[in-house]
Amino acid sequence: MKALEVSHIYKTYNDITALKDVSFNVAEGELFGLIGPDGAGKTSLIRIIITLLLADSGEIHLLGKDVVKEYKYLRSRIGYMPGRFSLYSDLTVLENLNFFATVFGTSIEANYNLIKNIYSQIEMFKDRKAGDLSGGMKQKLGLSCALIHKPEVLFLDEPTTGVDAVSRKEFWEMLQELKQKGITIIVSTPYMDEAEMCDRVALLQKGEIMSIDTPQNIINEFSEELIEIKTPDLYEVKEKLRLEFGKNSAFMFGQSIHFSTSSKSKSKELLNEFFEENNFNIESVNIIEPNIEDCFIKLMTKDS
Amino acid sequence: MVDKYQNSIIKVRGLTKRFGKFTAVDNLNFDVSQSEIFGFLGANGAGKTTAIKILCGLSSPSEGNAEVAGFDVYKQTENIKKNIGYMSQSFSLYEDMTIVENIRFYGGIYGMPLTLLKERTNHMLNRLKMTEYANKLIKEIPLGWKQKLAFSVATLHRPKIVFLDEPTGGVDPITRRQFWDLIYEAIDIGITVFVTTHYMDEAEYCHRVSIMVDGKIAALDTPDNLKQQYNAKSMNEVFLQLARKK
The missing domain is CATH 3.40.50.300 (P-loop containing nucleotide triphosphate hydrolases)
Structure with a gap:
């Protein structure tokens, strides 16, 4: 019941x-x-x-x-x-x-x-x-x-x-x-x-x-990959990512950047190319599991 | 990164505070570097508030030493107050004053010259995209705006350190990330950020985090290292392992 x-x-x-x-x-x-x-x-x-x-x-x-x-x-x-x-x-x-x-x-x-x-x-x-x-x-x-x-x-x-x-x-x-x-x-x-x-x-x-x-x-329904980027140039890399992929694509999280775009999957390859082209000093790029907050943000920005 | 954090802006050595027989703060030792976001965590009653009051020049220690922005916590408390900013979730701005009145009020308290105040006000309103709402009362604007504004006001006089108490409780996650954007901008111009919070997901945004248990610092490291050391998935798990051990 x-x-x-x-x-x-x-x-x-x-x-x-x-x-x-x-x-x-x-x-x-x-x-x-x-x-x-x-x-x-x-x-x-x-x-x-x-x-x-x-x-x-x-x-x-x-x-x-x-x-x-x-x-x-x-x-x-x-x-x-x-x-x-x-x-x-x-x-x-x-x-x-x-x-x-x-x-x-x-x-x-x-x-x-x-x-x-x-x-x-x-x-x-x-x-x-x-x-x-x-x-x-x-x-x-x-x-x-x-x-x-x-x-x-x-x-x-x-x-x-x-x-x-x-x-x-x-x-x-x-x-x-x-x-x-x-x-x-x-x-x-x-x-x-x-x-x-x-x-x-x-x-x-x-x-x-x-x-x-x-x-x-x-x-599970988070439709894209969430990626954690580590770099010594956090601020600069974040700004560049936003210019290229939109203002809600990249956020700072302490010593890393969390990145996601609406283009499904392969974002890791996409990013690696982007970093190479721009000669950024990147320590690591890893796919991580999103949490509810990431999902909430995705749902909030879906229609805008 | 190491180079960037070499200058200690807060130095704490053997800091102790007793109330009668009760030791609220027990031999704290730590450094906070310039442009660092330092998380200061602990359960209720762990001694956080007592320690912060000392660092803000509002209370004297019983023993030990501390320097904040180069000033001594025993003798130079007035200098400390002039060189820090403070924002808490429970009190930040005057509800019955407009946005611009609040800014002017705080600028006045810190004795900012009028031309500089005007320039920074314009810059701030522009940055926050609030220029056309400058004459709105604080009680008429959304919570997320208030918090962003409160942070900007707390750093208006370009303090060396800004103390934040649970800065982003209750706001939606996008607003919260925009708020953290402001914090990262502040550290980019050399301001140091000292955050206390009950919410461990806020701790994930910090460069380094200390966890107080029963008046002592039980752990101090980067969120990544702490999670690794305690074999935990989140800062919340780290915190619970430490704070519940009693």
Whole structure:
């Protein structure tokens, strides 16, 4: 069964189009990622799905129910962790958790099993005010509060923004555990490298979905070769490549240049010829595997 | 490349900072060369902020020495401040002022002569393709523009070193690469770039990267060498191996 079916969603704010013909499905038990930069429409989309915002047009079924007509049914069955820390700073860790359990007519004890692995990491601070927690701990408390009523679908809006790499890693491990327990998870992030933690992802840009697939398939569909060039004259070589092959063909990456063109394959031969003609001092030219960010850029520049 | 980085613009020797019994920064030793992009990484609480505050002349060390742009971190903090630029993601420009007002404001703070300021303003707006938007308020322009502008403003007075704190969080990947283009242009005119970030893919853009764990530098090398040494595919893997070892 589909946990979520989104069809042809449009949303505008005054004259700004936030979402344009967005459609996708999420299967039950799937860990689904909405990947896109600030302003791509991630938050609007999540808020429309979880019944907090109305779309201009289009339809959404969550757990088989229409999100506009059956919002009351749905609200008790979904968990939501917004992008901004939105717990009560003046309440303690335990008071926050108790509050959210009570609002949903349940108790911490009833669903402790579900949050045990997460909450146990902050339980020693249960009498500390939520506002005094570190970023990583706030995030764990936020997740505990979003789970305490045992939701069937969990929505997380940019849960890892501003958290350090260790906490981020731990957070994704927690999501994997929740997935094992059968919870459907929809998570948004501006960080392209987090795509690989998801079963499937939608790449979102300016309110439109550019691609939906497994991270590996998206990478496999990168239609050209990505080439890493090492040279002592990085800046000069990069500039020359751009003049010859276009402004998005070459980018600096620390001690190397990443190069790709829309001409399919053989770009390595093409490059070697170009370097020879121009007498550049080149140390190495290697084909490397693209990452999601490379794919995202390719999709962004496809139409322009 | 070796020749280009021979001049140390930041020299750190035995730098230590204690708060009571807690040692936040523990005997740091490193050099940053002119025109280098130096990544300064570490998990929350590793001591990054404390170390940066010292290097920016905002806090004194408990022990050890450091020179920034040739100035001593104990005695010449005012000189340090004049010779560095700073940009962070959380604060950079005044939202209720226009693009050109922000530029003029920062130029004024650094005491730039009016003619020079005008010349650099025109050049900058031209480079960023923002000339026709010069009178737009900061709050009206997209995030990617703000970040590019904030970086350009932070280097307006041609500091010797510019400190960047998570400079490209949240922007789309093309804008981010354009941002790094600006950074590479800056190093081409001799500016040194000191970057701190939580995002390891930003570390891949740096020439060298140091990783702080519990107040100490646990690793310092080029991203390529670190990946090789730790048998890792990405800087993220390197970082996790070091920071989770505790």
